[in-house]
Amino acid sequence: MFIYIKHGDNNQFLVNTNCPTVVLTEYIKTRLGLAESELIDLCDERGVLKFLFLPQNSQQSARGLLKAKESFSVCIIKRTSDGAYNSVTSLLSGIDPAVKETLKTQIDNLEKTRLKQLHTVEARMATSEEINAQALSTKTTKKRKKVTHASAPDEEVQRHTGDRKSRN
Structure with missing residues (x-):
């Protein structure tokens, strides 16, 4: 099935969605002359992002994420060097202010989710450490106890051995 990709001043082209989303986004970047490193996504006419760039969606079939015969506009997602979601910009001219606000809200929510996940991972790492x-402290204590126990029988063996020698 096909979808319509809108960009610029009401320009559009057809795209086949019978492929992984990563292939679809690479094709759109090539078609629009965008850099391969550019992070893009599609949004519907209401401004709802499809999150094609998220890892869990990258190998999924685009057909499963995008409804056939619908129109989508291309958005560029900006991230900082530490991975924070910074902004989203539609490549469609004359976009409605309500759509811009919807896009901004979604990016803000995505950043909040990213931060929560980051804190969860950091907490797990701290707990793991x-x-x-x-565990290391317990092992050290056990080793010391083993050493203490190991030397005690030797002393007893020497006492007993000494006692036997004196009897002979």
Whole structure:
């Protein structure tokens, strides 16, 4: 099936969605003369992003994410060097201010979600490090106990051996 890609001053072209989303986005970048490194997404006429650039969607079939015969405009997603979502810009001229606000709200929410996930991962790493430190501490204590126990029987063996020698 096909979808319409709108860009510029009401220009559009058809795109076949029977492919992975990564292939679809690369084709759109080539068709619009955008850099390969550019992060793009599609949004519908209401400004709802399709999040084609997210890892869980990159290998999924575009046909499953985009409804056939609908029109979508191309948006450029800007990120900072640390991965934070900074802004979104539609490549369609004369976009409605309500659509711009919808796009901004979605990027803000995406950034909040990214930060929550980052904090969760950091908390898990900290917990994991604490558990590893406790395990290491326990191992060290056990080793010391083993060393203490290992030397005690030797002394007893020497005492007993000494007692036997003196009896003979």
